[in-house]
Amino acid sequence: MNQAPKIGLVSLGCPKALVDSERIMTTLRAQGYSFSRDYAGADIVLVNTCGFLDSAKQESLEAIGEALNENGRVIVTGCLGVEEGLIRETHPSVLAITGPHQYESVVSAVHDHLPPVPNRFVDLVPESGLKLTPRHYAYLKISEGCNNRCSFCIIPQIRGDLVSRPAAGILGEAEGLIRSGVKELLVISQDTSAYGVDIKYAESKYRGRDVKAKFYDLAKELGQLGAWTRLHYVYPYPHVDQVIELMAEGLVLPYLDIPFQHASPNVLKSMRRPANQEKTLDRIKKWRDICPDLAIRSNFIVGYPGETDADFEFLLDWLEEAEIDRAGCFKYEPVTGAPANELDGIVPDEVKEERFAQLMEVAQDVSFHRLSQKVGRTIDVIVDDVRPEENRVIARSKWDAPEIDGQVIVSKADGIKIGDIVSVTVTDNDEYDLFAEPVEK
Numbered sequence: 001m002n003q004a005p006k007i008g009l010v011s012l013g014c015p016k017a018l019v020d021s022e023r024i025m026t027t028l029r030a031q032g033y034s035f036s037r038d039y040a041g042a043d044i045v046l047v048n049t050c051g052f053l054d055s056a057k058q059e060s061l062e063a064i065g066e067a068l069n070e071n072g073r074v075i076v077t078g079c080l081g082v083e084e085g086l087i088r089e090t091h092p093s094v095l096a097i098t099g100p101h102q103y104e105s106v107v108s109a110v111h112d113h114l115p116p117v118p119n120r121f122v123d124l125v126p127e128s129g130l131k132l133t134p135r136h137y138a139y140l141k142i143s144e145g146c147n148n149r150c151s152f153c154i155i156p157q158i159r160g161d162l163v164s165r166p167a168a169g170i171l172g173e174a175e176g177l178i179r180s181g182v183k184e185l186l187v188i189s190q191d192t193s194a195y196g197v198d199i200k201y202a203e204s205k206y207r208g209r210d211v212k213a214k215f216y217d218l219a220k221e222l223g224q225l226g227a228w229t230r231l232h233y234v235y236p237y238p239h240v241d242q243v244i245e246l247m248a249e250g251l252v253l254p255y256l257d258i259p260f261q262h263a264s265p266n267v268l269k270s271m272r273r274p275a276n277q278e279k280t281l282d283r284i285k286k287w288r289d290i291c292p293d294l295a296i297r298s299n300f301i302v303g304y305p306g307e308t309d310a311d312f313e314f315l316l317d318w319l320e321e322a323e324i325d326r327a328g329c330f331k332y333e334p335v336t337g338a339p340a341n342e343l344d345g346i347v348p349d350e351v352k353e354e355r356f357a358q359l360m361e362v363a364q365d366v367s368f369h370r371l372s373q374k375v376g377r378t379i380d381v382i383v384d385d386v387r388p389e390e391n392r393v394i395a396r397s398k399w400d401a402p403e404i405d406g407q408v409i410v411s412k413a414d415g416i417k418i419g420d421i422v423s424v425t426v427t428d429n430d431e432y433d434l435f436a437e438p439v440e441k
């Protein structure tokens, strides 16, 4: 079984360097890496250096030397990284050197020398998102592990039961990210709505106040930090209703990523899914009454062992009725070590293919219909990419998470930069994307 690759981190220098270290850790943690407190337990050591004064340079060189002696596999980043010649001269065996604020380069150097173990059945961050996280959004991991035991999943075996981080630590990290330019926080975990259960919702001090390690309390605090807050991997437990109110108030983005995986009660039971309730359709309707703008993204598995034609038809009808804005689909694959491998009723590959195509067609229709209702509205979008030659920018609305959802293609976009949040009027849509123009000032 694959163990999470482990990184040791030595962070030197000023508070800015510390924020860099936190950003690097956040990105790597979101990609499935874990961290070792000592050299011996690490597969690789990252040294975030300072090069401001000669004494700081000396200290950084010594720290690199120590990491090489104790571990042997070292990547250097931070301010001293601009003096690559000096580092190479003193320590020729370092694996890679990157400079200050180069999160993307450090993360990619880690990928080169200690590859992540991507697995689309267990990863929180989409594979396409593994390469880099642009500066204007960041993943914020609030807990590790999972108390559920879904039959197709090996996360609890790999990462253990739920371990939640105290709220103050998460909020401090979020603040640091925002200080370093992040405008959108993507809250991730294996089961976000279960946050804090393991530590009995313990309070921790944040800015002189006691904040509970509870889904609602954390979402509210995060929403007050001034960045977009997007919630991923939420299960429809009853207390989620309260969080929808935060969305209606505009504190948290009107977006829920709920991996339903299926809708047929038989399949859900066999999958041992959490919060598997027959009344989910009613819940979704209630949520949309509270927050009419709510977009729901979900993922579904087709061809799960024992899935009958009737189960699949049920799923298609449900998808239409629930009006799931964004649906992804996987064809079931056995994962080594997962209990579902013992189940009877293997679905043949050609049936899986057929169901996959059918589901995606229905999902596309629903998505088209939902998006067409946005045409004519004025909305805020966050810019991910600029195409000056076409005078367009590629942005996302509050209803779109990076990498997995659609885009808003904005024309007449002179002067708009990556990371800007701008107001646009939606002019058109297709199955997945919106088209828009900036609002005249």
Ligand code: SF4
Pocket: 146, 147, 148, 149, 150, 153, 154, 155, 156, 190, 191, 274
């Ligand atoms: S909720 Fe289920 S699928 Fe998700 S990590 Fe936990 S056991 Fe795995």
